[in-house]
Amino acid sequence: MEVVLFLPLDFLFAGLSAGIKKNKKKDLGLIYSKRLCKVAGVFTRNRIKAAPVEITKQRIKKGTAQAVVVNSGNANACTGEKGKKDALLITRQVAQELKIKESLVLTASTGIIGKFLPCGKIVAKIPALTKSLHQENFEDFCQSILTTDTRIKQSSIRFKIGGKTVALAGAVKGAGMIAPSLATFLGFLLTDLAISPPLLQKALGMAVEESFNSITIDGEMSTNDTVLLLANGAAGNKKICQEDKDYFKFLSFLKKICLNLAYQIVQDGEGATKFVTVKVKSAPSLKAAQKIAFSVANSLLVKTALFGENPNWGRIISAVGQVNVPLHLNQIDIYFGQKKVVENGLAYSSPAQEMKKKEIKITIDLKMGSAEKTVYTSDLSPEYIRINAEYN
């Protein structure tokens, strides 16, 4: 199946190998917009932030940017002052080659923590990187940001805003360390829409909450998580400056793309064999629903049971009960797919057949209120351990 790409106007891409990874795979990527972009970003809440996160977080404060340089294979985290200097040197070199202001170049890194970037190798490749910028190199860029991912993750869509055609495209890397409040997760969203920075930031925050912040592979939150949304206005629409119908139209497509990318991350979770949706409904509050949904989705016992196609709903109930939320056990219903397996806290029917499916939806009905939360996760297989025992 060929995937049709809808790339926004005036964005160029590049991706090549700078020798950061030992296996000669692509590890250095660049996004460049011919026009100045409005920019929004969401970053890791880990107290330990990598050097590129600190720099990019600072630079997007003024709301504009024009390029993003990304490397994989090394996180440039826990690298102190030298790490910061290295990241600044790289953005400075990119700015010089592109002939733009250094402050308009953003940066992100992913890979091993605590080692210095091979800065010489990277700087040496920057001229070749900028020279290879082209709209058709989007896939090269997508490849250059991967670590233990087994495939590229991209999604795009085209829609009309005020009679103008707008494109929105996204590329992410996921794999391990995927958890709420982001993950070793890098996400880059690009659009040619014209929109004000505050609305861009608001839309990104909402879309991230329902997508990237609603997935979990292993409960980890990395030092490097970054999602950036750049909008260069090349579509020529009347600039969106308030929460009107155009804004909500854009928001709905942004959510769609983010959710699609989030699905792809879970489907490619390290060692994943199942795609699992956990929905908590009729909760007393959104916070309660979130806590319970993530407690179930992060439970090693639930995840290993799912890998074993073992209909052990007791582990789900136990994960529900671990959360500090008052519950009425004798009201809880649990469904696997459409099949009710627990009614009012007691066994109701066996979901053995449901367990064999590749996609499993667990619904937990608390019958206490009207709040609900859906999160997405994978099972836990021995392959996850193999990958993470060996990763350097």
Added chain:
Amino acid sequence: MEVVLFLPLDFLFAGLSAGIKKNKKKDLGLIYSKRLCKVAGVFTRNRIKAAPVEITKQRIKKGTAQAVVVNSGNANACTGEKGKKDALLITRQVAQELKIKESLVLTASTGIIGKFLPCGKIVAKIPALTKSLHQENFEDFCQSILTTDTRIKQSSIRFKIGGKTVALAGAVKGAGMIAPSLATFLGFLLTDLAISPPLLQKALGMAVEESFNSITIDGEMSTNDTVLLLANGAAGNKKICQEDKDYFKFLSFLKKICLNLAYQIVQDGEGATKFVTVKVKSAPSLKAAQKIAFSVANSLLVKTALFGENPNWGRIISAVGQVNVPLHLNQIDIYFGQKKVVENGLAYSSPAQEMKKKEIKITIDLKMGSAEKTVYTSDLSPEYIRINAEYN
């Protein structure tokens, strides 16, 4: 190596197979004291509590007990009113056979959640169980409480209080689902000391906090966790009624036994190949130290790296930073054993040799205050997943 057992006076034990487990292993156990005991208990904080937990929690409120009947192979959790009736029927039968008041019989269960107890089988075996009560059957009892444990876990000690010889013995079951706030963990501590119930409860609470509540295998907290401490006064010491030197002497031995049993649980953690100590020192508060220690000890990425003997300290730093505690990254030191691997947040030396050891001690020095916390855990191996994918 033969283990010398110091069993307290006037306690009798029994353990046999009632056919709850499919493999004919022992699954029904009984502790009986010839004298009325003072009793203390600590229970799961899971919101979903098994029937036996509800009953025992209620019964120990008056501070006395004389017998404990335990089954493995079935947790009698999420079994509603029938579950409660089943548990009550079992304690009633035990009381009748022992000719004691029903309210003096406590109970605990461990095993699969959501299935009704095979109550007929159990009741039929109670006469044989009570008839086989004997001081020398302590090991039978220890076996009868196991689930996926690969070996029995017991510890005992003898010491003098006011010129009298006092014995303290404990038996636990652990294996999986081991986490702070207990685990699918059952623990039974028995002593012939004379002590008042409030002091017994206070001592148990303190000993549990530093031992069973400081271990974690997989971050799970079960519906059935129970630890009971029975003291029958047969040693003939002057009853301890205040926090005097006798109390503190007993407390120190109680802590020692509990810590020894906690070690045994971690060493027999499902699939464990390493015994890992995580110490957080110079933290701004005890709460901060606890949060950070458990964040590191529960991190799948840290645990898989330990399994792989991979000195990936970046994952430790990342787990530290996931906790919502203000940190100074550029002050943090990390040691593997005596070897400093991170100094002031930066790589210092490689701990490759330390990683090959069977016991690994990770020390995280925050240099922020004077609080500290030590927790104990294991690595995470593919064997953990195999066990938990198949467990029914």
